[in-house]
Amino acid sequence: MRVSDMKIGEEGVITKVSAQEPVKSRLFAMGIAKGNRLKLLDHTLKKQTWEIDVEGTRVALRKEEADHIEVEK
Amino acid sequence: MKIKAVMVGQPNVGKSSIINAISGARLHVGNFAGVTVEKKEVFIKKGDYDIEIVDLPGIYSLNAYTPEEKVAKRYLIHEDYDLIINVVDANVLQRNLILTLQLIDMRKKMILVVNMIDEVEEKGGHIDGQKLSKLLGIPVILTSAKEKKGVDKLVDEIINTYKLPKCGCNIYYNEKIEEEIENLTKILLKSPHFNTKEKARFYVIRLLENDEDIYKIVHDLPIFLELHEALSESIKRLKMEFDVDSVADLLADERAAIARSIVMQVAQLPRKETLTDKIDKILIHPIFGLPIFLFFMWALFQITFEVGSIPMDYIDAAFTNFADWLKHILPPGDINSVITDGVVPAVGSIIMFLPNILILFLGLNLLEQTGYMARAAFLMDGFLKKFGLQGKAFIPLVSGFGCTVPAYMAARTLKNPKDRLITMLILGFMNCSARLPVYVLFIAAFFPTASAGNILFIIYLTGAFLGLIVAKILRTLLFKGEPEPFVMEMPPYRFPSIKVLLMELYIKAKLFIKKAGTFIAGAAMIIWFLSNYPVNENLVNEYEKKMELVKDDSEKVRLHNELAAKNLENSYLGRFGKMIEPIFAPLGFDWRLSVATVSGLAAKEVVVSTLATLYAVGEADEKSSTLIAKLRQNVDFKAAIALIIIIMIYSPCIAAMSTFYAEVPQWAWRTFYTVYPNVLAWLLAFFAYNILAMMGY
Numbered sequence: 067m068r069v070s071d072m073k074i075g076e077e078g079v080i081t082k083v084s085a086q087e088p089v090k091s092r093l094f095a096m097g098i099a100k101g102n103r104l105k106l107l108d109h110t111l112k113k114q115t116w117e118i119d120v121e122g123t124r125v126a127l128r129k130e131e132a133d134h135i136e137v138e139k
Numbered sequence: 140m141k142i143k144a145v146m147v148g149q150p151n152v153g154k155s156s157i158i159n160a161i162s163g164a165r166l167h168v169g170n171f172a173g174v175t176v177e178k179k180e181v182f183i184k185k186g187d188y189d190i191e192i193v194d195l196p197g198i199y200s201l202n203a204y205t206p207e208e209k210v211a212k213r214y215l216i217h218e219d220y221d222l223i224i225n226v227v228d229a230n231v232l233q234r235n236l237i238l239t240l241q242l243i244d245m246r247k248k249m250i251l252v253v254n255m256i257d258e259v260e261e262k263g264g265h266i267d268g269q270k271l272s273k274l275l276g277i278p279v280i281l282t283s284a285k286e287k288k289g290v291d292k293l294v295d296e297i298i299n300t301y302k303l304p305k306c307g308c309n310i311y312y313n314e315k316i317e318e319e320i321e322n323l324t325k326i327l328l329k330s331p332h333f334n335t336k337e338k339a340r341f342y343v344i345r346l347l348e349n350d351e352d353i354y355k356i357v358h359d360l361p362i363f364l365e366l367h368e369a370l371s372e373s374i375k376r377l378k379m380e381f382d383v384d385s386v387a388d389l390l391a392d393e394r395a396a397i398a399r400s401i402v403m404q405v406a407q408l409p410r411k412e413t414l415t416d417k418i419d420k421i422l423i424h425p426i427f428g429l430p431i432f433l434f435f436m437w438a439l440f441q442i443t444f445e446v447g448s449i450p451m452d453y454i455d456a457a458f459t460n461f462a463d464w465l466k467h468i469l470p471p472g473d474i475n476s477v478i479t480d481g482v483v484p485a486v487g488s489i490i491m492f493l494p495n496i497l498i499l500f501l502g503l504n505l506l507e508q509t510g511y512m513a514r515a516a517f518l519m520d521g522f523l524k525k526f527g528l529q530g531k532a533f534i535p536l537v538s539g540f541g542c543t544v545p546a547y548m549a550a551r552t553l554k555n556p557k558d559r560l561i562t563m564l565i566l567g568f569m570n571c572s573a574r575l576p577v578y579v580l581f582i583a584a585f586f587p588t589a590s591a592g593n594i595l596f597i598i599y600l601t602g603a604f605l606g607l608i609v610a611k612i613l614r615t616l617l618f619k620g621e622p623e624p625f626v627m628e629m630p631p632y633r634f635p636s637i638k639v640l641l642m643e644l645y646i647k648a649k650l651f652i653k654k655a656g657t658f659i660a661g662a663a664m665i666i667w668f669l670s671n672y673p674v675n676e677n678l679v680n681e682y683e684k685k686m687e688l689v690k691d692d693s694e695k696v697r698l699h700n701e702l703a704a705k706n707l708e709n710s711y712l713g714r715f716g717k718m719i720e721p722i723f724a725p726l727g728f729d730w731r732l733s734v735a736t737v738s739g740l741a742a743k744e745v746v747v748s749t750l751a752t753l754y755a756v757g758e759a760d761e762k763s764s765t766l767i768a769k770l771r772q773n774v775d776f777k778a779a780i781a782l783i784i785i786i787m788i789y790s791p792c793i794a795a796m797s798t799f800y801a802e803v804p805q806w807a808w809r810t811f812y813t814v815y816p817n818v819l820a821w822l823l824a825f826f827a828y829n830i831l832a833m834m835g836y
Contacts, residue, residue, distance in 0.1 A: 085624075087387075088202065088204060089624045089626060090387075090388075091200060091202035091204070091387070091391075092199070092202075092204055092624075092626045093626060094200070094202075094237070094391040094395070095149075095199035095200035095202070095234075095237065095238070096199065096234065096626065096628060097231070097233065097234035097237070097395075099237075099391055099392060099394075099395035100392050100395065101392070101395060101396060101399060102233075102395060102399065107416075107419070108419065108423055108425070109425070110425055110428075110517075110518070110520075110521050111425040111426065112521055114520065114521035114524065115517055115518075115520040115521055115530065115625070117419075117423065117517060117629060120234070121231070121233045121234060121399075122230060122231045122233070122234070122408065122410070123231045123234050123628060124415075124419075124628065124629035124630075124631070125626065125627065125628055125629065126513070126516070126517045126520070126530070126625065126626070126627045126628075126629055127625060127626050127627075128520065128524075128624065128625045130624060131624055131625070131626060
């Protein structure tokens with residue numbers, strides 16, 4: 067499922083990152099890469115901005131980016 | 140013997156604190172050639188060695204994204220140096236290792252510094268430095284810059300590594316990938332530009348990852364055609380073999396896997412609910428997050444005004460008394476007047492605001508250093524998006540409340556040129572601390588003390604809101620297109636270092652006093668001269684005759700004041716004021732306010748010091764009343780509001796404007812930037828003045 071479908075507190079392993087460059091390298095550099103563990107920490111009220119934890123790093127993203135990260139429970 | 144090292148690391152790994160913690164080091168701060176990115180250099184002498192360390196801007200990866208990252212990458216690729224010092228944060232070793240692996244591709248001599256090891260150990264974790272060193276093939280040092288642990292080992296390690304014949308790096312990718320790298324390297328080595336296998340290998344890896352900077356370099360080589368063909372073949376084969384969209388993805392996955400496996404072998408990093416988790420639950424709560432943030436901002440402005448105003452009266456009184464005292468000590472004449480009417484009141488009127496400015500800066504620094512600024516950007520992103528901005532724009536926007544100059548530079552974190560330009564065009568609406576004196580003065584003169592903090596908060600909010608509206612208009616009319624995507628690290632909350640905070644405050648105070656003592660004192664002298672000359676002898680004689688005739692003392696004082704006022708009107712400044720008065724007359728400004736407004740283009744504090752000088756000169760009797768009282772006598776409420784609006788919107792100071800010009804090369808935008816704030820300021824001030832007039836003020 068996509069990160070944007072997760073519920074707060076849910077965890078999973080990243081299976082695919084389908085964002086376009088240059089966002090993709092940015093996501094990789096933050097540790098958002100295949101095989102890493104991801105936890106959804108929080109999102110804003112309107113689900114516009116999301117906060118995730120990837121292997122100990124907290125990253126803020128928008129819905130557009132969260133849509134392009136797929137995880138498996 | 141000279142050793143040159145470069146220090147590289149991701150943002151927030153504590154590179155600066157390591158540099159500060161090296162004992163016996165000499166720090167030099169400058170700029171990288173051609174760009175205004177800060178360049179820190181450290182010089183250390185140890186035995187026969189002169190060691191120079193260049194601290195590069197923080198980079199997340201070699202796929203440069205921001206201007207700072209480009210500077211760092213360019214330096215790493217093109218400059219000459221002996222070894223790389225790569226600093227990583229022990230807490231997030233796995234993510235940091237991805238950059239380390241990219242750097243190891245260069246096959247340069249390298250040292251890995253695993254910083255913040257104390258934080259890992261505190262949680263009961265452990266990192267096996269020796270094993271890590273063995274796996275990577277490079278020396279590893281565990282340090283804690285905060286506790287000064289291990290930092291001095293770095294110097295010895297630099298010398299040891301320098302003496303090594305070459306990098307012992309032993310990181311290799313999947314056999315199939317290495318095979319392709321090997322083949323391509325052979326082609327590249329045919330070119331005489333490549334004398335080492337290591338450099339060729341690095342270039343090949345970057346080319347496989349579609350690195351445009353490297354592509355540009357090899358494009359001009361004679362073997363380019365052969366290489367290009369072989370490269371496409373390799374990429375095709377790899378894509379098929381591994382079923383990936385691009386080789387960049389493949390290498391990213393490889394590095395992620397290597398980093399994961401290394402961390403599994405060398406580190407135990409317990410995952411407990413950290414303090415950051417707990418604090419974040421409250422501070423970025425979906426419902427309470429925003430109100431808490433607004434409360435912090437409100438509190439900051441309250442404290443700025445309330446606490447800052449305590450010493451203000453004393454400073455004001457001290458300078459007024461000092462000027463009076465000097466007036467009696469010094470022989471009467473021009474020297475006396477230029478000092479006691481010109482320089483002292485002007486400098487005093489500025490120094491008065493030092494406490495306010497220091498409190499505001501302290502607050503903004505605290506937000507930055509604790510890690511709350513990133514949370515604020517997170518909270519504000521959804522809101523800013525509505526105005527065509529993005530969350531990260533929040534950081535330059537808030538810096539703008541401190542000073543517009545660094546804010547323009549902070550806008551570089553925005554990669555998309557449109558986003559960056561919009562943000563920069565509205566930064567002037569974020570009221571900088573130099574405008575604080577003007578507001579504080581006018582609020583004190585025209586509003587009840589009890590509501591002063593709130594009025595100040597409203598001024599700042601209105602400015603920010605106007606900026607957002609302008610951003611929206613610019614986005615709709617001039618910059619169509621999607622705003623930049625938003626991906627931002629949220630650093631863990633850290634207790635700020637008191638030492639660093641005090642250092643920043645000290646630097647700020649020093650710069651401010653220096654500015655008051657030199658620039659503003661100089662401006663005050665010029666204003667004094669322009670307001671006292673030329674002297675109209677006929678006028679003076681005429682009034683002296685009149686004064687001899689009258690017996691009544693109060694009549695004498697009246698004539699004396701009338702003479703002073705006429706002299707002032709007749710001075711150079713008075714003539715200039717009269718000349719520009721028609722522009723400002725619809726806003727209810729007299730020529731003094733007009734002159735003060737124009738002088739604010741030099742620096743916003745000068746508005747206050749100019750008013751201080753102009754009203755001090757105009758008043759000829761000995762009885763000194765404060766500037767506030769004089770403003771109340773001379774300026775009406777409507778004009779005061781109009782002035783506040785002008786100050787809020789019109790062009791920032793010369794320093795800020797030249798920074799904008801330096802950052803934005805296009806003349807069209809420079810012209811737009813120079814014109815539109817002034818037009819807008821005048822129009823809005825005009826509306827406000829007339830609306831207030833209709834309401835009967």
